[in-house]
Amino acid sequence: MKKEFVVPLAISTLSLLVAVGSYFLVDHKVSQAMNLTNQVNEQFSKVKPWAFKRDALDSMIDENRITAAIRGKDSSAPDKPRVREPQPAQIDRRYGDPKAQFTLIEYSDFECTFCKQYFAVPKALADGSRGNISVIFKHVPIHGDASRREAYAAECAAAQGGNDAFYRMAGAIFSSTPGNGTGTEKPLSVIAESIGLDGVELSKCMDNEDFYAKIKSDFQEAIDLGINQTPTTIVRHNVTGQQVRLDGAVTPEAIMKSLSKIVQSPGAKN
DSSP states (O other), X not given: OOOOOOOOOOSOHHHHHHHTHHHHOTXXXXXXXXXXXXXXXXXXXXXXXXOEEOGGGGXXXXXXXXXXXXXXXXXXXXXXXOSSOOOOSOOOOEESOTTOSEEEEEEEOTXXXXXXXXXXXXXXXXXXXXXXXXXXXXXXXXXXXXXXXXXXXXXXXXXXXXXXXXXXHHHHHHHHOXXXXXXXXXXXXXXXXXXXXXXXXXXXXXXXXXXXXXXXXXHHHHHHTTOOEESEEEEEETTTOOEEEXXXXXXXXXXXXXXXXXXXXXXXXX
């Protein structure tokens, strides 16, 4: 039985920003850091610091069930002939500088209501980091057909406009769906066109399952890591390889504490 709990949003995020300032807020004005903190906290004040938890994710280790989650209920049918080459599995959907010393790896589901509210938080921290934080989005589509199609839609947007289009489409999807498997209020092709993409081409890409290997790889990675909540964030220090896992829709302060903990550790100082 799941328990709901609320952790008060702490007010010391600014002090944490200052604590790790030598790493990613060098020369930033204090007023700018405060504005970023206030904006993030205002957005996040509506989010409970716990997430939809799906024990059934543990059962997805079975290959057929992973395939069904990504290809839909009719996954037992023979593979339909492809009209073009599938996309590779190892593609990073990165927001921010690839050379950033910190990466926030976000395991998410477009139909998870807490993921919807949390989506802006890592991006806001990356925006205020002067290139020292980047974000990578990973798919864990566990809310049925709606999750599956939305994951494909975001990837197919990236096929047209790269990672920038991916994050614009991701934001538009989150804005258009109430969550919990209900799907978007507008067709995904229409959403794509509203952000300047080719809706017809996006639909073809989705129908062809061009990014099946990519989405399956993300899903399998989440399972291998034992992740059973969305969102879950891995905070990684790219210089040393040290990382911290944060389960659920954590506060911005929790992310900053993890960064501070890593940069103050002996391994990071060597």
